[in-house]
Amino acid sequence: MSDLLERLRGRGWRMTSQRRVVAEVLDGDHVHxxxxxxxxxAARRLPEISRATVYNTLGELVSxxxxxxxxxxxxxxxxDPNAHHPHQHLxxxxxxxxxxxxxxxxxxxxxxxxxxxxFTVSDVEVTYRGLCPACA
Amino acid sequence: MSDLLERLRGRGWRMTSQRRVVAEVLDGDHVHxxxxxxxxxAARRLPEISRATVYNTLGELVSxxxxxxxxxxxxxxxxDPNAHHPHQHLxxxxxxxxxxxxxxxxxxxxxxxxxxxxFTVSDVEVTYRGLCPACA
DNA sequence: TCTTGACTTGGACTCTGTCCATTGTAGGAT
DNA sequence: ATCCTACAATGGACAGAGTCCAAGTCAAGA
Ligand SMILES: [Mn+2]
Ligand SMILES: [Mn+2]
Ligand SMILES: [Zn+2]
Ligand SMILES: [Zn+2]
Numbered sequence: 147m148s149d150l151l152e153r154l155r156g157r158g159w160r161m162t163s164q165r166r167v168v169a170e171v172l173d174g175d176h177v178h179x180x181x182x183x184x185x186x187x188a189a190r191r192l193p194e195i196s197r198a199t200v201y202n203t204l205g206e207l208v209s210x211x212x213x214x215x216x217x218x219x220x221x222x223x224x225x226d227p228n229a230h231h232p233h234q235h236l237x238x239x240x241x242x243x244x245x246x247x248x249x250x251x252x253x254x255x256x257x258x259x260x261x262x263x264x265f266t267v268s269d270v271e272v273t274y275r276g277l278c279p280a281c282a
Numbered sequence: 283m284s285d286l287l288e289r290l291r292g293r294g295w296r297m298t299s300q301r302r303v304v305a306e307v308l309d310g311d312h313v314h315x316x317x318x319x320x321x322x323x324a325a326r327r328l329p330e331i332s333r334a335t336v337y338n339t340l341g342e343l344v345s346x347x348x349x350x351x352x353x354x355x356x357x358x359x360x361x362d363p364n365a366h367h368p369h370q371h372l373x374x375x376x377x378x379x380x381x382x383x384x385x386x387x388x389x390x391x392x393x394x395x396x397x398x399x400x401f402t403v404s405d406v407e408v409t410y411r412g413l414c415p416a417c418a
Numbered sequence: 419t420c421t422t423g424a425c426t427t428g429g430a431c432t433c434t435g436t437c438c439a440t441t442g443t444a445g446g447a448t
Numbered sequence: 449a450t451c452c453t454a455c456a457a458t459g460g461a462c463a464g465a466g467t468c469c470a471a472g473t474c475a476a477g478a
Contacts, residue, residue, distance in 0.1 A: 160424060160475055181466080196427045201466065217356045220435090222465060236393075236401055245399050249392040256385035257372070257410055263381050265372055267412035274393055276403035296444055296455060317435080332458045337435065356465090358434060 150212055150227075157210065167192045168203045172213060172227040178235075178244045180222040218244060218273055234272040240281035247274065286348055286363075293346065303328045304339045308349060308363040314371075314380045316358040354380060354409055370407070374414035383410065 150169050155161055171179070171187045179187070185200040204225050207213040214226040218237045224244070233246045253270045286305055291297060307315070307323045315323070321336040340361050343349035350362040354373045360380070369382045389406045 162425065162475075164426070182464090194427085198428075198467085198469095199426055202425085215356065217353055220351065220353045220359045223356045236397075236399065236403065238401065239404075245401075247393060247397045247399075249389070249397070250394060251392050253385070253389060253392070253408060254410075256387050256389070257383060258386060261372075261383045261385070263372065263383075264415035265374065265381075265410075265412040266418050267372065267410050268375075269411040271409045271411070272389060273407045274390075274401075274403050275405040275407070276401040279400040282402050298444075298456065300457065318433090330458085334436085334438095334459075335457050338456080 153212070154210070159206075163192055164188075164195050164199045165203050167195065168200060169207075172207075172225060175228065176244065176246055177228070178216055178218075178224040178226050180224055182222065184225060216244070218242075234274070236274040236276070238278035238281055239275050240277055243278050243280075289348070290346070295342075299328055300324075300331050300335045301339050303331065304336060305343075308343070308361060311364065312380065312382055313364070314352055314354075314360040314362050316360055318358065320361060352380070354378075370409065372410040372412070374417055375411050376413055376417035379414050379416075 151161070151166065154165070154169070159165065167188045168184060170191070171184050181197075181200055181204055184204065185195065185197050188195050188200060204213065207225075208215055212227070212229055214229045216224045216226050216235060218224065218235060219242065228246060231246075233248050236245045236247045237243070249272060253272055254267065257267060257270075287297070287302065290301070290305070295301065303324045304320060306327070307320050317337055317340055318333070320340065321331065321333050324331050324336060340349065343361075344351055348363070348365055350365045352360045352362050352371060354360065354371060355378070364382060367382075369384050372381045372383045373379070385408060389408055390403065393403060393406075
């Protein structure tokens with residue numbers, strides 16, 4: 147994730163302690179934190195960081211394509227730093243755990259032309275649901 | 283949709299004017315209304331119906347499997363009366379229009395065992411995104 | 419070091435949804 | 449036809465997630 151900070155500097159971002167700590171929190175595999183979770187972890191390192199700044203920074207990271215928004219339930223959006231490795235999600239219906247998964251094939255080709263209603267289809271999201279080992 | 287009312291009566295539902303009008307609003311193809319949209323349309327026929335009743339009724343219809351909840355954006359959930367015909371969704375990224383689509387194949391088989399992390403996978407949702415003809 | 423526009427802050431506000439005490443009524447019993 | 453009551457409807461308070469804004473702060477170039 148350290149090269150994320152490099153890329154952001156290269157894009158003309160003013161580097162602040164708030165942005166740095168948000169970027170640091172968003173590091174690792176299978177990381178899908180809500181904005182409030184990001185805020186809580188960021189606040190452990192930088193106690194006075196505001197919710198507004200966390201929302202602003204996450205929104206900017208999404209616009210830059212560095213982070214992906216994931217809405218697997220109807221609740222808070224989650225922020226996924228694994229944006230440069232296309233993948234799908236497997237969600238436990240009981241505890242909410244989210245894992246990154248890589249299905250075979252391209253789901254786009256499963257949508258025939260006569261089912262496209264003239265749309266220009268550019269993306270597809272797949273969410274698998276089930277029970278994780280701990281909940282089963 | 284009229285047999286929906288029959289099925290509900292058969293399940294012991296007390297038939298009220300509020301439930302009737304909510305069921306009537308949820309009729310047709312490619313219908314994906316938010317709770318507030320359902321409330322607005324129901325209120326055209328039954329002006330004093332409350333938001334709480336609409337939420338209660340929609341929740342009951344979902345529990346009974348008569349209606350499906352769809353969250354295509356991070357905003358309000360949408361309620362889909364087409365619950366007895368499994369399908370996926372094609373969403374316009376610009377105007378939010380939603381169409382029902384029927385991809386070929388079973389997306390479940392595209393998730394290999396070694397990508398299941400021991401989960402018991404029971405369901406899969408696919409959301410295609412793109413631009414509708416009007417927005418393109 | 420100075421300057422300035424970009425960034426941060428906290429709080430008010432909106433939107434979506436839930437909860438609950440009170441009031442109303444569908445539909446079976448008489 | 450009327451009564452009874454358990455189930456349903458109501459509206460308002462409340463909660464969670466997110467946006468907006470005016471005022472204050474500061475990163476970084478001159
Ligand atoms: Mn992910
Ligand atoms: Mn649908
Ligand atoms: Zn689980
Ligand atoms: Zn459109």
